Amino acid sequence: MKNFIQTLKNIWSIEELRSRILTTLALLLVFRIGSYIVLPGIDAQALAAANEGGGGLAGLLNLFTGGAFNRASIFSLGIMPYISASIIMQLMGIAVPTIQKMQKEGASGQKKINQYTRFLTIVITGFQAPGYIAASVPESARLYDTPFWWVTVIVILTSGTLFVMWLGERITDRGVGNGISLLIMIGIIAGLPGAFFQEVIASLGSEGNGLVMLLIELIALLVVIAATVALVQAVRRVPIQFPKRQVGNRQYSEGARQYIPLKVNSAGVMPIIFAQAIMFVPLYIAQYSESSSGFFVELANFAGFWYNAIFFVMVVAFTYFYTAITVNPNQMADDLKRNGGFIPGVKPGRSTADFLDTVLSRITLPGAIFLGFIAILPVFAMQAGVKQAFSIFFGGTSLLIMVGVILDTLQQIESYLLMRHYDGLMKTGKLAGRASTFGMAG
Incomplete structure (x- = not known):
């Protein structure tokens, strides 16, 4: 126990490491707070009653998002659309010569690939968002069901996924550990x-x-x-x-x-x-x-x-x-x-x-x-x-x-x-x- 306390003191005494750990914790806290912010126009109590006892693969997806999936929060889709986009880009790196050329260009090529991955994330989220609302939010939980409301929640869900992606990148750059993996892990824990x-x-x-x-x-x-x-x-x-x-x-x-x-x-x-x-x-x-x-x-x-x-x-x-x-x-x-x-x-x-x-x-x-x-x-x-x-x-x-x-x-x-x-x-x-x-x- 004494060695453990001394190790914590050593960690706290390194200014850069202390700053990175605090930055990581702060960004993870933002992610957890966002998972509780329900989308506008949704009755949270009616949604909770409809999702009570839910399990299966949907329950697993809810686990990865830290409960945001069943709460219909602004982070309901989490980081999974970005991971899907990353998979597609890596598969394209095998079959598409242009992507292969970017992979060989070093940091500049990786920067272009990351940018394409972000654009692809927007496209994937744009398709998943209306499907999520239609399948996971029953009509009894929708206070408004107008075209304007649908457009609004789709934009918010897409923006939420992009914000989660940004949080992950900031954790990787300025924090400790891989940001994307940490966001998934904190939802699981x-x-x-x-x-x-x-x-x-x-x-x-x-x-x-x-x-x-x-x-x-x-x-x-x-x-x-x-x-x-x-x-x-x-x-x-x-x-x-x-x-x-x-x-x-x-x-x-x-x-x-x-x-x-x-x-x-x-x-x-x-x-x-x-x-x-x-x-x-x-x-x-x-x-x-x-x-x-x-x-x-x-x-x-x-x-x-x-x-x-x-x-x-x-x-x-x-x-x-x-x-x-x-x-x-x-x-x-x-x-x-x-x-x-x-x-x-x-x-x-x-x-x-x-x-x-x-x-x-x-x-x-x-x-x-x-x-x-x-x-x-x-x-x-x-x-x-x-x-x-x-x-x-x-x-x-x-x-x-x-x-x-x-x-x-x-x-x-x-x-x-x-x-x-x-x-x-x-x-x-x-x-x-x-x-x-x-x-x-x-």
Whole structure:
């Protein structure tokens, strides 16, 4: 406890880090306040009565927006339209030569891509906003139902999404951590206390499973969290060597052994965010459909077989896809060759790139499968008797995002501490994944 208090003092003593943390907290507070501001012309009480007991995929979307979806707030659509636009732009980067050229232009090209992504976000939100009002806000909750009111709420919803996107970018630039991921995480965490107390009340009630089963649930949750942390931080160390250096009359060896840390889950939380964003599409289509059956209605069933089967496959596919665009074996091989380094037993250049690509493919497969299994784990929890509101935290998108974002934020804070010669957040070791491309083995 004493070391923890000292670490907090160290964090507070660094002016830049203190400013970034306070900025992050202030912007997150703005996001949470906005999630409670209801759209004009909507009866909040009638809407709450209509959405009482709502679950399924719509409940999951409500979780990501911190409850704003069911409250019909100005941030009802949250950041998901921006994520959808980012997915489309990254897919276009594979097929469209113009986008590929921008990706190779460095910072200027990325700036253009970001601008196109923002414009595409406006288009996507413009289509999703009227669908959301029509499907999620019943006529009994609409105080006004005129064309002017529809235009007004569509503009407000679009502006709200753009404002949330701006908050995320400001957090990334001036705060700590990835702003977009933090906004999603804070919405998820906001629903955790309520879901936990509901599970406690249900378990200890007359029809509940009892205290013993509740303790077993909590132990299982801790095991899943530990496994998720292990997945996020697991690395495969590829040993590398550098030639001896001659300085004057003295000869220096390569010193401590060096390695390239290839993460088992190089893609982080992005594959599951991308897959979840796409799985929300059947929800919107099903809401437009008047029939209670059909393929898209089945896909909108959070606990259904087809939803989870397709979700699993998409998480695995996006893991490979995002790993391919974020980790470049050719560039790593070129950097090694330029610095005179080599992998023992492997020729520099093309052979090194092929070797790294093979290793990356082999470690990505079990990582992708495990990631996909964790993504659909809440369904198994529901089958075991856990309430849906609490089962969402037994794996799935919510747990992976929380673990990944928290670890990434802690790594950034630790890097500030270590740069100023303070002890890191963990005295006995460093958070995995903080090292750069070439790390020193302990």
